[in-house]
Amino acid sequence: MVSYVSALLYGVGGIVVAGMALLVAFQEKLVYVPVLPGLTKSYPITPARLRLLYEDVWLRSADGVRLHAWFIKLIPECRGPTVLFFQENAGSILIFISPALYIAHRLEMVRIMIQRLQCNVFMLSYRGYGASDGYPSQHGIAKDAQAALDHLSQRTDIDTSRIVVFGRSLGGAVGALLTKNNPDKVAALILENTFTSILDMAGVLLPFLKWFIGGTGSKGPKILNFLVRSPWSTIDIVGQINQPILFLSGLQDEMVPPSHMQMLYAKVASHNRECIFVEFPNGMHMDTWLAGGDHYWRTIQQFIGNHVPEIKEHESSHDDKDTEGR
Template sequence: MLSYMQLLVYGVGGVAAAGMALLIAFQEKLVYVPVLPGLPKSYPITPARLRLKYEDIWLRASDGIRLHAWFIHCVPPRPGPTVLFFQENAGNIAHRLEFIHIMLQRLQCNVLMLSYRGYGASDGYPSQHGIIRDAQAALDHLVQRTDIDTSQIFVFGRSLGGAVGAVLAKNNPNKVSGLILENTFTSILDMAGVMLPFLKWFIGHGGSKHPRLLNFLVRSPWNTIDDIGQIKQPILFLSGLQDEMVPPSHMQILYDKAAENNDCCLFVDFPSGMHMNTWLSGGDRYWRTIQLFLNRHVPGKEGTVNGSNDLRSAY
């Protein structure tokens, strides 16, 4: 007869094994959610609904996948930055148009919104290797345009988009002028540990020196913690302290890692900011933070804040 303790150990082990098996088998469906429950895959609105001047852009990733994007023009046209925006996980770029509309008004910039493969009107199925190709195709498109200042291309990524943006900035130090991360995670495995706490015993933690025991089983690890320390461009970290999905500690860990080798990092938190509404709860301070960051880090331009070159003096 097995003792009670043995049964307990076997039971816990079985639950953990089952949890890991489900995580491994269905990881893409957990990481990528191109379609919100109950809604169609198509765009519910286009920029035209908001009376924005835009172009439908069709791109080819390096593996041949056809991608869709919107290039939204600043009106009236003016010299300034172009923001390459990478969205969060769920839904498509149309669900971010309200945010982009306000960005255009507040920052006076152009914006390229990319639909990852499998999202919106883009073909294919999402994966980490594929989305990295998609992001590169979007950046290459911007670099080839003649109607923008290609020395002022900034990458903005929220949540999953921050992980995408970090890889792109690391791989393109001479094409990306700066990176803005909002409510981004350290890695997918760390997020698995948040959603399924018992897995922390098996996966370790990206912010520590413990090995990731399951890393070799994860097809989309998105190890932002590893990428962030290799980025040389200026980085702005925007952290909502009430984030209910990604623990705010992830953003602090990313900042600490980046600041080890990069003197141009700034961390700004928003006390009432949640995962999806930091831009709303942050109000004017949120947009002023980004505007000052863009102004300060335009190549060849000495940006100032109230007579000072220190961006922190604005807060």
């Protein structure tokens, strides 16, 4: 009996040690996947292939890292909303056929977004992703997102009062943090298939770790939480956001359990009445925009129309005159 208990304790101890070693050595490679193994980071096609009007933008993050982005416009002087789009990781292997097809898949989504929403789209490559320099980390990517928003806020060819942050998966965590930190610069937030936290996702990706790592709602002892350098605790962040939020959840998501989106919404709905939750029964992690079809785009269109309305020229002029007369 004693030997059995000893063996059990040694086994549990071995799992803990193995988990600690894995987290310390490889966690950035588990959390951030700029490109799938064996493939290049370079973009085999650009928006020009889809006949999109775009600008190559080069930015400097606050710590000096050089970043690359695409600013894709509906027309040269489009004053519609500007969507600051934060991407997911390298994406689901289920839709990845080749680098060209994967990038084309994302750009096709952006092409439809621009047409349906009559908007501009700013696509940032985080540090270590695409043509951007550096290595990804939560602290660094948060700086990258801020650099992108600061760039947009200083442009004179867009309506800076109509900036909408849109994040999918990892991008949702990035976008939520940026929106919370910039209540005066971000008009609204859209989250699609986003996780509650990396702490919770650790137990999804590596089930044996769920007893030792977890977010605010987990029941385990969480004794390894201190080792996680990129917790991305979105569920704690969204509770501090007062801007309108649209939650888009694909119920067939094979990577992030749909329950994560439900928990994020529940966290916000208790204090923010301008949040909406919409489910898409056939949506997977990367193809909810395809599976959702017209309903998907109408949902976003209505959300932006209601919460990020266009300010008419005569209304703006009238307000200016009233201010001068006071």
